[in-house]
Amino acid sequence: MTAVLDHPVHHATFSALAPVVGAEQTVPTAAGEVRYANFDYAASAPALTEVASVFTEALSQYASVHRGAGHLSQVTTARYEQARETVRRFVGGRADDTVVFTRNTTDAINLAAHAVPGDVVVLDIEHHANLLPWQRTGRARVVAVQPTFAATLDALEAELARKPAALLAITAASNVTGEVLPIRALAAAAHRHGARILVDGAQLVAHRPVSLAGYGVDYLVFSGHKIYAPFGAGVLIGRPDWLDAAEPYLAGGGASAQVDLSGGTSWHAGPARHEAGSPNVLGAVAVAAATDAIRGVGFELIGYHERDLLARLDEGLARLDHVTALRIFDAPAEEGRPAVTDRVGIAAFTVAGHTAREVAEYLSDRHGIGVRDGKFCAHPLLRHLGHPDGAVRASFGLGTSSDDVDRLLAALAELGTD
Template sequence: MSYNIEKIRADFPALDIKIHDKYPLIYLDNAATTQKPRQMLDTEYIAYTTRNANIHRGVHTLSQQATMAHEHAREVIAKFINAKESAEILFTRGTTEGINMVASIFCSSQMRSGDEVILSAMEHHSNIVPWQLQAEARGIKLKVVPCFDNGELDMETMRSMFSDRTKLVSICYASNVLGTVNPVKEIIAVAHSHGVPVLLDAAQAIAHRKVDVTDLDVDFLAFSGHKIYGPTGIGVLYGKREWLEKLPPYHGGGEMIEHVSWEKTTYNELPYKYEAGTPDFINSVALAESINYVSNIGLNEIQAYESMLLSYATEQMLGIDGLKIYGTSVDKEAVISFLVDGVHPYDLGVLLDQQGVAIRTGHHCAQPLMQRFGIEGTARVSFALYNTKQEVESFIKALNKSLTILR
C-alpha cells in the first residue's frame, strides 16, 4: 500500500503534544472529533487576515474576495459528495443542526398527527431527540428498526415497518458506537419504493469512505466539519433541489429573503433560502481545504489503511482475557467499543490517559443502544488516517498495564 504515513502525520501539529510531560499523544478518539492538518489551519488564518469581510452584498474588494472563496467552498463540497449542483449544499453548524432542520421543516409542512418516521436502534441522540420533540409537538409516531447482537440492522423487520402513514426514514450511515456501516443504498431503495424520502446522518462515514449522494439517490444528508479534519461549528446539509424548493425556511432574517415588507416577505433562491444571517465564511473555506486534503490522499486509500488498523487492533484485543467487543458486523468503520469483565470503562480511560492514550468512555450519546445491549456504556477506540500500527501496539501495552492495576 503506497500510503505515506510519516508525511501525513507531519501535517498534524497536535500529534506532537506530550501528555503529562512524559508520553507522546496517541489519539484514538477520532469518532468524537479529529485533529486538524496545517493546511486547514493555514487556510483559516489567511482567510481571517486577508479577506475578513461580510459576504454577498458588499461591493468592496475584500467582500468580493470573501464571497468568491465561500461559494467556491460550496462547490468543493458539492463535488466531494457528488451533488448535482452546489445550490443543494447548505451550510449548518453541524450534523445536529442539519437533522433538527429537516425534522422541523419536514414535519411542519409534510406531516400530521399519526404520521410515522422510521429510525434505527443505533442512532445518536442527535437523530433521536429532534424527532421526539416533533412527536410531542405534532403527534407523529416513531418506529425503531432493531439490530442483531452483531450490530447489524434487521432489514426484514425494517421492510415490514412501512405503512401508508410512513413519511420519512432518518438513519445513520455508520454507527458511532458499533462501527456498523448500514446498507444505506438498499434502505433508500426500499423507502423510495414506498414513496418515502430518506435522511442520512453521515457524520461517522464522511471521513472514511466515498459518500456519493447521486449514486445513493438520498434525499437529505448531514455531516459535520470537525469529523473530517475540519473546523468545529460548521457542517453541511445536502438536500435534493425538489425538496429544498418545496419545504419552508428554517430560520428567518437577513440573506434568506428576496423582499421584505410589513405585509409580506418572499424568500431568496437556493441555497440562501436556508442560510439566514451572516454565514461562517471563514470556516466554510477551512472545511473545503480539509476536504481537499482528504481527497488528495484518496478515500479508497484511507478506507483500506484504516481497515488494516481496525483488523490489527481487533485481533490484538480479542487476545485479552475477559474483553468483549460490541459491534462485529462485516462492514464496519474503524471503531471498537469494548468492555472488560469487572472493569469500569471510566477507570480504564483515566489510566490510559496517564499513559498518553486518548480514548472515549461512556454511552457515546447513544443511550437507547446501550439499553439494547444491557450495558451503561463502553470504552471506545476509533482510528483516523494518521494513526499507526505502532500506536495500536502502544495502546495494547497500555491497556494490559491498566488491566493489571484494575483487576
C-alpha cells in the first residue's frame, strides 16, 4: 500500500486557527507521554482561550441575576441580557425573535416540542435529540431518507402535502457524516405547505454562517459546548407566538408574573416564561463570548481551514484499503436539483477487522488520539448506513492542524499493518 503521506494533498501544512484551552495537554500512551490530538469536537469542542478569559472576568463579578438592586447584580443581569442580543446577531435573528437559554440542544428541542401546536415531520437520520422529543408527543411523522437529497426533499414535500403539519424539524449538519443539508430549500418547502421549520444547528453554527431571517428559518437550536463555550448552555431562538402561548416549560420563580394561592397565577411572556429558576448566567456569557470569538476569526477563514483539513483527511482515508468512509447522500440525481455539496469537519468510517471500540482504544492507547466510537445518538441512521453496531468518528475545528490529521492517518495506516 502506498504511504499515506506521499499524496500531494499532504504537501501543504495548516496551523490551528485559534488557541484552545489544553492545546498542549499531554496524555499517557504505550510509548510514553504525547500531546493529545483531539478529534472529538463534534461531541464537545475545547474552550477557546478567548472565551475562558471572558468567563474569568465575568466570574469575578458574578452575582444574582434579575431583580437584584446591588451593583454586581446589575452587572450580571446586563451581561446575561446582552448575551441574548449577541446570540441574536450571530445567527441573524429577527428583531422580535425570542432567545431562550436552555441546558443544551436536547433541552431546547424538548422545550420546542412542549410549545409546537400540531404534527411534526422529521427524517429518520436525526440525532436522538431531534427525534425522541417529537416521538414522545405522539405527533411525530418520520420520513425515510432517500439516496439523494433531491429525492429526500421530494419525500418530505409529499408528506407535508399528504396531511397538514405544524413543523418540519431537521438537522442542519449530520453529527455522523458532517453533511450539510440545504436549509434554504428545506425552509421553502416547509413554508410552501403551511408549516414552520426548526433547524438543529448543533453541528453547524460553529462552522458556517447562519441567518434565520436570510434562510427563512423559524426556529434554531444549538449548544454552547459545540461552539467552544464550556459550562453547558443551549439556545432556542425563534418566533415568539408559539412560545408565548405555551404553558411555561418549568413552573417556578422568574417565569411567574403574579402568584395567587387560589390558582390565579399569571406568567411572563418572552424568554422569562421558559427560564424559571436561577439561570446558567456564566454558561450564557460563555456562549456569547464564543460567538464573538468565532465572528472574529471569520467564517470565510474557518471554511477554508476546515475544507483543507477535510480534503486532507478524506483523501488520506480513501488511500487506506481497510477503511470505509460513511455518507448519507449520493451525488445529485438530476442536474439543477438541490444537493448536499458541503460538509463540516466530521468524518465517520469503519475499519475492516476491528470494532469501532477497538479502533478508538488503539488510537488512544498507542497514539494519544481521541476519536468517538459507537452510534453517536443516531441509531436509526447507523442502521440505514449498514453499521448497526457503530462506527468511528473523527471531528475537528479551530484548534486542529494538518499535523494532527497526518498523525491520525499514520496511526490508521499502522493499524492496517498490525
